[in-house]
Amino acid sequence: MKKIIFALVVIFCVQINAQIDPVKFPTFTNMEAALKSENPVYSLSFRNKSFYNLPQNIVKLDSLFFLNAMGNHFEKMDSEIFLLKQLETLNLNENNIKYIPDEIGNLQKLSTFSININSLTNINPNLAKLQNLKVVHFEANNLNIFPEALLKIPALEEINLQGNQISFISEDLENITNLKFLNISSNQINDILNVKFPLQLKYLELQQNTISQLPNQMYKLQNLEFLNVSNNIIKEISPKIIGLKNLVSINLANNQLKKLPKDFRYLKNLKTLILTGNPLETKELEYLRTILPNCTIYF
Numbered sequence: 001m002k003k004i005i006f007a008l009v010v011i012f013c014v015q016i017n018a019q020i021d022p023v024k025f026p027t028f029t030n031m032e033a034a035l036k037s038e039n040p041v042y043s044l045s046f047r048n049k050s051f052y053n054l055p056q057n058i059v060k061l062d063s064l065f066f067l068n069a070m071g072n073h074f075e076k077m078d079s080e081i082f083l084l085k086q087l088e089t090l091n092l093n094e095n096n097i098k099y100i101p102d103e104i105g106n107l108q109k110l111s112t113f114s115i116n117i118n119s120l121t122n123i124n125p126n127l128a129k130l131q132n133l134k135v136v137h138f139e140a141n142n143l144n145i146f147p148e149a150l151l152k153i154p155a156l157e158e159i160n161l162q163g164n165q166i167s168f169i170s171e172d173l174e175n176i177t178n179l180k181f182l183n184i185s186s187n188q189i190n191d192i193l194n195v196k197f198p199l200q201l202k203y204l205e206l207q208q209n210t211i212s213q214l215p216n217q218m219y220k221l222q223n224l225e226f227l228n229v230s231n232n233i234i235k236e237i238s239p240k241i242i243g244l245k246n247l248v249s250i251n252l253a254n255n256q257l258k259k260l261p262k263d264f265r266y267l268k269n270l271k272t273l274i275l276t277g278n279p280l281e282t283k284e285l286e287y288l289r290t291i292l293p294n295c296t297i298y299f
Contacts, residue, residue: 105129123147219243265291275299
């Protein structure tokens with residue numbers, strides 16, 4: 001599973017680097033060069049350096065706001081990290097970190113935290129002290145519950161928990177009021193009927209679970225544009241689908257759907273409908289083409 005998600009991690013890292021002006025904020029890859037710099041050092045990358053620990057003198061870089069330490073051999077988050085008070089982006093992907101220390105709460109300016117492909121079994125409650133967090137990526141760890149700390153950070157806009165062992169999502173998910181991107185795919189979720197999704201959601205990925213029914217509240221997500229519930233065991237889509245008026249793409253592949261409600265005709269913004277791997281009859285597919293003339297349908 002961890003190898004499968006590697007490509008997504010690479011994409012995420014590219015996106016992080018794209019946010020940094022290489023002229024205004026050059027990224028140093030050598031500690032000695034960084035310490036000799038006559039100007040403040042804002043960005044540092046130790047990617048794939050085979051490090052077991054961070055250099056202790058990293059604390060001298062007190063202007064650092066971007067740190068990429070992915071692809072090393074860290075088994076813990078070194079104490080030096082928590083002394084970098086200006087840190088805004090922290091990437092610890094592809095290590096072997098087993099826990100997040102209490103000191104995580106010291107990084108008050110942190111807005112992006114990525115710790116994919118590690119060995120986390122839980123998320124420290126002190127993460128809730130980071131009220132400036134907007135993006136968290138915890139893919140491909142060993143989490144078995146949705147991290148409660150995230151429910152206490154309403155500023156979060158993006159959460160990715162793909163490829164864990166989560167079987168339960170808190171009913172209070174709506175507390176994360178600014179959440180726009182949520183990926184809980186490839187977990188062990190089977191019941192989401194009582195989950196209240198944040199109304200600002202635009203992207204929702206629930207594929208590769210064992211979900212049999214979508215909750216009525218989900219059909220009230222008027223800002224939702226992309227929905228992926230493929231590879232579940234869904235037998236029916238409610239006529240309330242009409243509530244998803246801004247839906248652009250929906251992936252329903254590899255479920256147990258025999259027909260879809262006529263109300264799909266009212267989804268005027270729908271451009272992509274994926275139905276491969278469902279027991280739909282030919283006449284049903286022909287009917288869908290008739291009521292959705294501007295939508296590409298895959299079956």
